[in-house]
Amino acid sequence: MTVTTKVDTARLKQLDIDHMLHPRTNLRQQAQGGPPMIFEKGDGVRVWDTDGKEYIEAFSGLWCVNVGWGRGELAEVAKQQIEQLAYAPTFFGLATPPAIELAAKLAQIYPGPVNHFQFTSGGAESNETAMKIARYYWSIQGKTDKIKIISRMMGYHGIAMGALSATGMPAFWQHFGPRPAGFLHLSPPYAFRRAGDLDEDGFVQMLVDELEQTIEEEGAETIAAMIGEPIQGAGGVVVPPERYWPAIKEVLDRNDILLIADEVITGFGRTGSMFGVEQFSVQPDIVSIAKGVTSGYIPLGAVGVSDTIYEQMLEPDAMFMHGFTYSGHPVGCAVGLANIDIIERENLPENAREQGAYLLSRLEELLGHQNVGEVRGKGLMMIVELVKDKQSREPLTGIAGPLLAATRKRGLIISATDMGVSLSPPLILMKEDSDQIVDALQGAIVEVFG
Numbered sequence: 001m002t003v004t005t006k007v008d009t010a011r012l013k014q015l016d017i018d019h020m021l022h023p024r025t026n027l028r029q030q031a032q033g034g035p036p037m038i039f040e041k042g043d044g045v046r047v048w049d050t051d052g053k054e055y056i057e058a059f060s061g062l063w064c065v066n067v068g069w070g071r072g073e074l075a076e077v078a079k080q081q082i083e084q085l086a087y088a089p090t091f092f093g094l095a096t097p098p099a100i101e102l103a104a105k106l107a108q109i110y111p112g113p114v115n116h117f118q119f120t121s122g123g124a125e126s127n128e129t130a131m132k133i134a135r136y137y138w139s140i141q142g143k144t145d146k147i148k149i150i151s152r153m154m155g156y157h158g159i160a161m162g163a164l165s166a167t168g169m170p171a172f173w174q175h176f177g178p179r180p181a182g183f184l185h186l187s188p189p190y191a192f193r194r195a196g197d198l199d200e201d202g203f204v205q206m207l208v209d210e211l212e213q214t215i216e217e218e219g220a221e222t223i224a225a226m227i228g229e230p231i232q233g234a235g236g237v238v239v240p241p242e243r244y245w246p247a248i249k250e251v252l253d254r255n256d257i258l259l260i261a262d263e264v265i266t267g268f269g270r271t272g273s274m275f276g277v278e279q280f281s282v283q284p285d286i287v288s289i290a291k292g293v294t295s296g297y298i299p300l301g302a303v304g305v306s307d308t309i310y311e312q313m314l315e316p317d318a319m320f321m322h323g324f325t326y327s328g329h330p331v332g333c334a335v336g337l338a339n340i341d342i343i344e345r346e347n348l349p350e351n352a353r354e355q356g357a358y359l360l361s362r363l364e365e366l367l368g369h370q371n372v373g374e375v376r377g378k379g380l381m382m383i384v385e386l387v388k389d390k391q392s393r394e395p396l397t398g399i400a401g402p403l404l405a406a407t408r409k410r411g412l413i414i415s416a417t418d419m420g421v422s423l424s425p426p427l428i429l430m431k432e433d434s435d436q437i438v439d440a441l442q443g444a445i446v447e448v449f450g
């Protein structure tokens with residue numbers, strides 16, 4: 001379907017070239033008239049560009065539009081809150097009803113004793129906050145050397161300086177050095193290329209041994225926390241073996257090292273449960289959230305800490321000197337509350353589980369193609385990993401651009417990197433949508449690879 005549009009696309013494209021500084025974009029190609037696609041409208045799992053062309057949006061923007069587009073009730077809530085009280089900070093003990101209610105709601109739905117929340121404007125800010133709280137927790141106990149952060153290669157935690165240092169994707173580091181010191185990157189639980197001949201248990205043991213060895217070499221007294229996405233997202237949808245997180249957590253506990261779960265993607269139903277940690281029966285001490293908390297309708301993030309950490313934070317009779325102007329923004333928090341209400345009311349985690357299983361099974365049909373190396377995922381986050389050939393599993397280069405062009409031509413929005421195609425559709429996805437996604441993707445793969 002195409003929709004009528006009144007927008008002058010050519011004019012906007014010129015203004016884009018003249019004035020937009022795009023994130024994570026080849027700026028030279030963009031300036032030379034690259035492919036800005038300007039979206040104008042969204043409804044359900046579909047979006048339309050300014051030429052009126054319809055797309056099935058199978059990446060939820062950036063893994064975030066969990067409830068899908070066009071939810072009038074979220075617009076209504078934002079409007080009401082702006083009219084009533086557009087802004088008030090949460091510094092100096094101030095608060096607003098939506099900020100308090102959302103903190104209480106998050107405490108209710110997040111597993112275990114994570115009951116105390118501070119708000120941010122997005123994922124990187126959440127991770128900065130989480131890592132600073134970990135350091136603070138040890139520092140106020142006199143353990144001022146307990147500062148290092150363990151993370152993993154292929155992990156993505158955002159691009160602010162601390163979050164960037166935790167991120168384990170070197171392309172994001174280049175030209176931005178030096179990175180802050182004190183970050184240790186371990187191997188990811190990425191069996192496809194790293195398990196070799198090991199079976200699942202052997203692979204998990206290898207990763208656990210690596211953690212133990214790192215702690216021994218660095219000294220547990222120098223390590224504040226480990227940060228990890230329950231399922232690594234931007235690095236390549238790495239679903240760890242079931243035993244991985246409990247085994248890692250046992251080592252961390254034994255060494256007095258906190259676990260920060262980066263649930264920026266995995267939160268709010270994406271993996272088939274409300275939060276990603278529920279898939280792996282692991283209890284973090286600190287959690288970072290963003291994206292799905294408002295389904296991207298308005299920027300918001302948060303960090304939750306356990307009762308134990310909170311009680312320790314009450315010890316010093318001193319200011320906690322951390323926070324952002326928009327921590328607890330009332331409009332963001334009001335939208336967050338209404339968004340979580342939709343996720344619960346429509347049981348979207350269950351839909352993500354059911355429709356995710358169907359989409360994954362349909363994507364597995366692509367394994368017959370010589371360049372499809374693996375299809376993996378959980379809930380509604382998945383990847384079709386592409387390789388030079390199935391035997392060597394050698395990675396490809398230069399495929400992202402052609403894949404994006406071929407999928408967009410077929411009215412499909414996905415994320416493409418040299419690793420392959422990542423999918424993260426809204427959690428309202430239906431079977432017919434999955435069929436449409438797979439048909440378009442199959443056509444695009446055949447167009448690009450033959």
Ligand SMILES: Cc1ncc(COP(=O)(O)O)c(C=O)c1O
Binds near residue numbers: 233
């Ligand atoms: C797991 C994870 N953490 C953190 C971030 C950073 O979030 P933001 O871009 O809102 O700073 C992202 C963004 O994709 C993410 O996927």
